[in-house]
Amino acid sequence: MNRSIAIALALETTDAPREALALDRVTHRYGRTTAVDDVSLTIGAGEIVCLCGPSGCGKSSLLRIAAGLEPLQAGAVRVGGRLVADGRGAVPPEKRGVGLVFQDYALFPHLSVLDNVRFGLSGLSGDAQKGRALETLGQVGMAEHAGSFPHQLSGGQQQRVALARALAPNPAVLLLDEPFSGLDARLREQVRDETLHVLKRNGAATMLVTHDPEEAMFLADRIALMRAGRIVQIGSPIDLYTRPADSYAASFFGEVNRLPGVARGGAVETPVGSVPAAMAEGTAVEVLIRPEALKLSIDAAPSGAVTARVMAARLLGRSSLVHLDVPDGPGGAVHLHARVPGPFLPPEESLVSVSLDRSQVFVFPA
Structure with a gap:
């Protein structure tokens, strides 16, 4: 039997998970460069965890490993308590029950807003797809733009459509990679405020990558601060600001x-x-x-x-x-x-x- 199918079948009988996403001793290298170095991290249902740190610290690599976009080299990944990757094999990204929002939003230019959101709902009937897509667009305040095309939208509107598309299949885990970095400062504040409320209402476990310490403190229930592929400190925003583990952590947040x-x-x-x-x-x-x-x-x-x-x-x-x-x-x-x-x-x-x-x-x- 195919290893990925065996994993998926075996996991149907597991007990209820205590965490929505778990990364266990994950290590990843690009040639001689260690991008992720023995990282373990768990995220509970409804929790927002921000991976924060400077460019090149390994945060985006860790998110891509969780999504299945990078092959796991060492360690294990669990989604909803189900093993989706270890040293012996992996469940493909589309079968992991995760939603993805990228920095460039990756909307299909030839599809309407409605059809962009419907894209990941192939398992539903046509009417059910439309209903769920409109419902999710309503959650992000974009239902009235359902017939528009991406080029007709502002950057903030495109970001909200990308978020709706990720939320439409009702994933257990949502992964966002620098989702606000393409927006100007004032719009970024508005959109991330709206996004925070949508994420909290939706209840999915969220891993969000950002290099902006203020953004991490605004959005996160917990922050995982990274440096050189490792987690330096993890805790609530107030923990990292008032009880930093070292001078790097102290200076990163202010x-x-x-x-x-x-x-x-x-x-x-x-x-x-x-x-x-x-x-x-x-x-x-x-x-x-x-x-x-x-x-x-x-x-x-x-x-x-x-x-x-x-x-x-x-x-x-x-x-x-x-x-x-x-x-x-x-x-x-x-x-x-x-x-x-x-x-x-x-x-x-x-x-x-x-x-x-x-x-x-x-x-x-x-």
């Missing part, structure tokens, strides 16, 4: 001020105050301070505050970014950035008081 230091007596001294450092005496460390951890005042200085000189101040809409020179020993200074809510624009060369929110300061071995 700007940081970097200061060198040495751990002494369970702390490290910085120009803006002492910071706890549970490391061996004399350990060289790197202190990472988020700009919003620097609290500025032009009135009475809070206890423990230091005085800094304003080099520049810029309004960025919802916040202001203030460039500071902070004294660091005789005749020296360090340049730090502070982010303050709303308009806060002290004049250049003026003096401000700086205090430190230590909950947004991280210390790692240098």
Whole structure:
């Protein structure tokens, strides 16, 4: 019996799954380059997990392996508790029960919006196909464009049609590869907000690839941060932002001020105050301070505050970014950035008081 058919038949008798998608110790190489390095990841039904990281970190390769678009070289893939790929064989992509949305949407230009969405519903009658396609287009707000063709739609509308086509077969797992990267900034915010609500209503387990940390934090229930083919840290957005595993994780999700230091007596001294450092005496460390951890005042200085000189101040809409020179020993200074809510624009060369929110300061071995 064909191995892929045997897998599919055997899986019909498995118990109810605890996860919708499971990747177990997956490794993948392109020649001598290891793109995915011993990665394990599970996604529950209705959960949105974002694979996040810079270009070339292995996130798209991992998604393509889950979809069956790349042959599995090592490890195992399960969808809905069913084994769909291991070292002995694989179920083809169209039989895995997954929906796919690509960066370029991959709509058929010669088919109408309705027929694009109907394309993956060949197992239904004609009337059932049309009904399900219109229902799904309604979920993404595109039912009134059912008779249009892709070239008549905006980029945001095309993205929503691609999402409807992926959702129409009611897949257990939805895989999205950089689905918003082709949209301009304002449209991207609108479309990803709409997409989040559609995904949550639909209830499919979702793996979404993005290199945009803000997008990952906006969409994800959990984020898997990748670097060089491995998952560096996985957790909720607040976990990764407030409890980063290392300096790479801390700096990926927001700007940081970097200061060198040495751990002494369970702390490290910085120009803006002492910071706890549970490391061996004399350990060289790197202190990472988020700009919003620097609290500025032009009135009475809070206890423990230091005085800094304003080099520049810029309004960025919802916040202001203030460039500071902070004294660091005789005749020296360090340049730090502070982010303050709303308009806060002290004049250049003026003096401000700086205090430190230590909950947004991280210390790692240098």
